[in-house]
Amino acid sequence: xxxxxxxxxxxxxxxxxxxxxxxALDEGExxxxxxxxxxxxxxxRYGCSLIPVRRALDELSREGRLERVRGRGTFVLxxxxxxxxxxxxxxxxxxxxxxxxRHPETRVVDARIEPSNDAVAAALALPPGEPxxxxxxxxxxxxxxxxxxxxxxxxxRFEGLLxxxxxxxxxxDLLIERYGVVIARVREAIEPxxxxxHEAYLLDQPxxxxxxxxxxxxxxxxxxxEPIEFTRSYMRGDxxxxxxEGRILRPPRPGAGAAGTP
Numbered sequence: 001x002x003x004x005x006x007x008x009x010x011x012x013x014x015x016x017x018x019x020x021x022x023x024a025l026d027e028g029e030x031x032x033x034x035x036x037x038x039x040x041x042x043x044x045r046y047g048c049s050l051i052p053v054r055r056a057l058d059e060l061s062r063e064g065r066l067e068r069v070r071g072r073g074t075f076v077l078x079x080x081x082x083x084x085x086x087x088x089x090x091x092x093x094x095x096x097x098x099x100x101x102r103h104p105e106t107r108v109v110d111a112r113i114e115p116s117n118d119a120v121a122a123a124l125a126l127p128p129g130e131p132x133x134x135x136x137x138x139x140x141x142x143x144x145x146x147x148x149x150x151x152x153x154x155x156x157r158f159e160g161l162l163x164x165x166x167x168x169x170x171x172x173d174l175l176i177e178r179y180g181v182v183i184a185r186v187r188e189a190i191e192p193x194x195x196x197x198h199e200a201y202l203l204d205q206p207x208x209x210x211x212x213x214x215x216x217x218x219x220x221x222x223x224x225x226e227p228i229e230f231t232r233s234y235m236r237g238d239x240x241x242x243x244x245e246g247r248i249l250r251p252p253r254p255g256a257g258a259a260g261t262p
Contacts, residue, residue: 003016004045012046014055019206021056022048025065025076026238036066036074042222083146083240093139093147094170100218105140106167109148109202113155113162120152123230131155135166138202149232157181157228175228181220183228188216190242199234210237 006016021036037045042053057074060066067075085096090174097104116124116132122134132152139147151171153161157179164174175181193213200207211234218229235242 004047004050006046011251012052013046014052014059016206017042017046017052018054018059019047019204022065022204023059023062023209023238025143030076032076032078034076035072036076038073038254052136069258083141085235085240085242097141103142103143105143107138107140108135109138110134111138111162111166120230122152124152124154126154133158133161135162135171137166144239145241146236148199148202150234152230153228183218184221186216186218188214192237193234195234203234203236205236211235212237212240212242214242 004020006013021042024030028098032228036042036057039053039057043050046053057066057068061068061074065077067077069075083102093106094104112134113131114134116126118128120126120132121128121130126132133155135149135151135153137149137151139144139149158175158181161174161178161257164178166174172183175183191213193211194208195203195205195211197207199205200210203211205211214231214233214235216229216231216233217227218231219225220228
């Protein structure tokens with residue numbers, strides 16, 4: 001069974017077992033109060049010794065997801081809560097994490113100026129090959145990777161942006177304070193994807209794990225229609241979910257009476 005297949009490579013066996021068991025818990029394979037299979041049975045399924053299994057179970061116990069009772073076995077305690085992210089949220093990642101009682105961190109993975117490819121050029125309304133800023137940041141909550149953010153901006157418009165500390169400073173605050181640019185609206189699209197090796201490694205996930213990809217183009221206040229930012233954000237499907245609230249607009253029916261008439 002694919003869930004119990006371990007791979008040779010740089011990821012330690014115990015961490016692969018941990019990720020696999022964590023995914024099984026997230027997906028409801030075992031529910032609150034259930035007893036997990038014995039250590040020897042898990043080791044048999046994974047084709048490994050007892051040591052990686054025990055280390056993985058110990059880590060899940062430290063997280064409060066499992067309880068290990070001597071002489072009885074290992075039991076499921078509680079699911080790990082998912083972070084609720086509202087579509088169109090205009091605040092910073094740090095503010096959102098603090099609202100949910102979590103400690104936020106940001107790590108810059110990559111930051112450079114590069115020629116824009118066709119997709120980036122189209123999103124930012126640039127000629128293909130025009131220089132664009134590429135900023136890749138890992139968003140972390142309580143020490144756990146949550147979102148991998150890949151941001152593209154016009155290099156000519158935001159000259160010197162990469163000279164700033166983009167781990168400690170809010171990008172949107174810098175755009176306002178240094179460049180006088182206010183992001184007023186965002187057009188976003190969401191789709192489920194399977195993580196590729198690069199994204200999976202940074203998000204501490206196995207390759208081909210499901211995730212949410214949110215693509216967004218940000219604009220300033222109307223009538224300014226020039227795109228400011230193009231972003232791809234990979235959100236761990238086991239740690240976050242998206243919500244939105246909308247208004248239902250019905251076109252008037254031919255021959256309908258006054259407003260409010262059913």
